[in-house]
Amino acid sequence: MQWAVIFKKEMVEYARNVKWIWVPMVFLLFGIMDQITTYYLPKILESVGGMPEGAELNIPIPDPPAALYMSISEFNMLGVMVIALISMGLIAGELKSGVYELVLSKPVKYSNYITAKWAGLSLLVLSSVFLGYLGGWYYVNILYGELAFSTFIVSFLIYTMYILFFITISVFVNTLVKNPGLVLFLSIALLIAITIITRIFGHILSWSPGHLSSYVNEYLHTGTMTGDMWATMATTLAIIVLLLFTAVTILKNKEL
Amino acid sequence: MSLIEVKNLSKSFDGEDVVKGITFELTPGKCVALLGPNGAGKTTTLRMLAGFSKPTNGTITFDEQSLSSDIRNYIGYLPQFPVFHNWMSGKEFLIYVGQLSHLSKSEADSRADELLDRVGLTDAKKQRIGKYSGGMKQRLGIAQAMMNRPKLIMLDEPVSALDPIGRREVLNLMREIKKDATILFSTHILNDAEEISDELLLLHHGELVEQGSLDELGNLYDSGKIILAFQDNIPADMEEKLNKLSHITDIEFKKQSIEFISSDVIASRAEILQLAVQNDWPLTKFEIAKTTLEDLFMKVVNQ
Numbered sequence: 339m340q341w342a343v344i345f346k347k348e349m350v351e352y353a354r355n356v357k358w359i360w361v362p363m364v365f366l367l368f369g370i371m372d373q374i375t376t377y378y379l380p381k382i383l384e385s386v387g388g389m390p391e392g393a394e395l396n397i398p399i400p401d402p403p404a405a406l407y408m409s410i411s412e413f414n415m416l417g418v419m420v421i422a423l424i425s426m427g428l429i430a431g432e433l434k435s436g437v438y439e440l441v442l443s444k445p446v447k448y449s450n451y452i453t454a455k456w457a458g459l460s461l462l463v464l465s466s467v468f469l470g471y472l473g474g475w476y477y478v479n480i481l482y483g484e485l486a487f488s489t490f491i492v493s494f495l496i497y498t499m500y501i502l503f504f505i506t507i508s509v510f511v512n513t514l515v516k517n518p519g520l521v522l523f524l525s526i527a528l529l530i531a532i533t534i535i536t537r538i539f540g541h542i543l544s545w546s547p548g549h550l551s552s553y554v555n556e557y558l559h560t561g562t563m564t565g566d567m568w569a570t571m572a573t574t575l576a577i578i579v580l581l582l583f584t585a586v587t588i589l590k591n592k593e594l
Numbered sequence: 595m596s597l598i599e600v601k602n603l604s605k606s607f608d609g610e611d612v613v614k615g616i617t618f619e620l621t622p623g624k625c626v627a628l629l630g631p632n633g634a635g636k637t638t639t640l641r642m643l644a645g646f647s648k649p650t651n652g653t654i655t656f657d658e659q660s661l662s663s664d665i666r667n668y669i670g671y672l673p674q675f676p677v678f679h680n681w682m683s684g685k686e687f688l689i690y691v692g693q694l695s696h697l698s699k700s701e702a703d704s705r706a707d708e709l710l711d712r713v714g715l716t717d718a719k720k721q722r723i724g725k726y727s728g729g730m731k732q733r734l735g736i737a738q739a740m741m742n743r744p745k746l747i748m749l750d751e752p753v754s755a756l757d758p759i760g761r762r763e764v765l766n767l768m769r770e771i772k773k774d775a776t777i778l779f780s781t782h783i784l785n786d787a788e789e790i791s792d793e794l795l796l797l798h799h800g801e802l803v804e805q806g807s808l809d810e811l812g813n814l815y816d817s818g819k820i821i822l823a824f825q826d827n828i829p830a831d832m833e834e835k836l837n838k839l840s841h842i843t844d845i846e847f848k849k850q851s852i853e854f855i856s857s858d859v860i861a862s863r864a865e866i867l868q869l870a871v872q873n874d875w876p877l878t879k880f881e882i883a884k885t886t887l888e889d890l891f892m893k894v895v896n897q
Contacts, residue, residue: 339693339696340693340696343690343693343694344694347679351679355681436675436677437677439671439673439676439677440673441691441694442646443644443646443666444666444691445667445694445695445696445742446666594647
């Protein structure tokens with residue numbers, strides 16, 4: 339009941355400040371731009387000219403899985419920035435502005451407060467990522483060749499874990515520091531750190547969430563879920579739960 | 595029976611003691627002013643009662659706490675600078691905090707209408723809070739503190755930032771609320787405390803230096819102060835004449851008046867009025883001063 343009240347308030351807020359419009363639009367753009375530009379670039383260069391006489395353009399056209407993965411690459415670079423941007427004030431903003439004094443002086447359970455906000459943000463971001471990824475898949479089918487819808491869906495589900503993981507990091511950092519700018523920086527820094535550590539110690543950390551996007555790539559090409567993929571998803575889920583739990587504990591004991 | 599019992603409450607930030615072991619009780623139905631100069635620890639005390647700040651030491655006990663461990667069920671809190679979700683309308687915000695306090699949607703709706711009417715915001719209830727004036731926000735703040743029908747309403751400097759009209763509105767509102775709940779409000783403005791509070795808690799440098807009703811405190815500090823004012827300048831032989839009288843101490847000369855303390859006000863009155871007639875003093879005023887809150891405040895603060 340109380341959880342639903344907070345969740346609904348988040349949804350209304352995202353509607354009023356038009357996040358429900360611009361976030362999906364931005365992700366749609368990220369999702370389709372590479373497929374379109376890669377496909378049309380040779381034609382554009384040809385018609386614009388400026389190429390030396392006799393030079394031949396030989397840009398390899400990627401196969402459908404690689405073409406779809408271009409969307410994921412964009413999400414990993416630019417999408418993550420956008421996610422960090424919209425989540426940086428989720429809790430820290432309320433703590434900083436002072437709205438929390440009115441909200442948290444009511445008998446609000448801290449676990450409701452954090453998880454409802456987390457769920458609201460996740461719904462917004464995942465819907466947007468799905469829309470962008472769907473757009474990417476659409477153009478892959480038109481321009482690069484057929485790719486099964488089921489493959490698209492399963493790869494999205496794997497990637498969902500990665501997005502949720504990043505959202506959770508950001509929510510967690512939100513309870514650590516009050517400054518939204520610092521939240522932005524720390525969330526991205528943490529994600530980069532995890533990615534680098536996973537890359538260096540990949541052979542030991544085979545279940546690190548840092549592998550998730552390469553697993554998306556692997557799955558797109560092979561079409562099979564490996565044991566490592568399942569294990570990594572389970573590990574990620576466990577880390578998400580743990581981070582949320584820690585965030586609740588931190589906020590509960592925080593000197594506000 | 596007391597509504598809330600505070601025992602030996604203290605708080606330090608980074609080794610600095612902001613509140614130093616204060617003990618008090620609040621009686622149900624009273625309006626209590628937490629009075630003190632800036633930096634006395636008023637806000638910190640209220641924030642501890644509201645649960646935002648953990649006491650370094652001491653206990654806070656609600657008499658009904660046995661019902662539930664969350665004291666926030668019984669309190670309404672208005673911070674000094676309330677910040678709302680500015681994108682919401684006044685009514686939406688009240689319904690939101692009402693539902694957070696476990697009211698059903700329809701209960702919250704009717705309670706919101708009732709309170710909006712009471713704080714005079716019915717006409718503005720559909721307006722975005724971002725467009726409200728300072729006084730309107732303060733009144734909405736009081737309404738939100740009352741949504742869950744709290745036993746104790748805590749208001750942090752509710753009128754200090756308002757213009758005279760806004761201040762009057764809020765004070766009248768507080769007088770109204772007194773019928774339903776115990777009020778604890780902080781202020782550094784003596785008039786406000788004097789005007790609506792039944793009891794005072796005088797806080798200074800984190801210590802509770804005095805507490806009691808206004809009358810009790812007045813008697814306690816009844817100074818026996820007498821003020822004489824003169825039409826022109828003070829007659830030259832005044833000091834000499836006054837010094838001859840017994841009971842009189844602490845003579846203080848001002849431009850056109852003299853203030854002094856008498857240990858026996860009745861006797862001094864007879865003597866001085868007699869002297870005034872005999873010497874034809876150009877008196878314009880003879881006053882046995884009642885201790886004002888300001889005197890009390892200054893006395894306590896300067897100790």
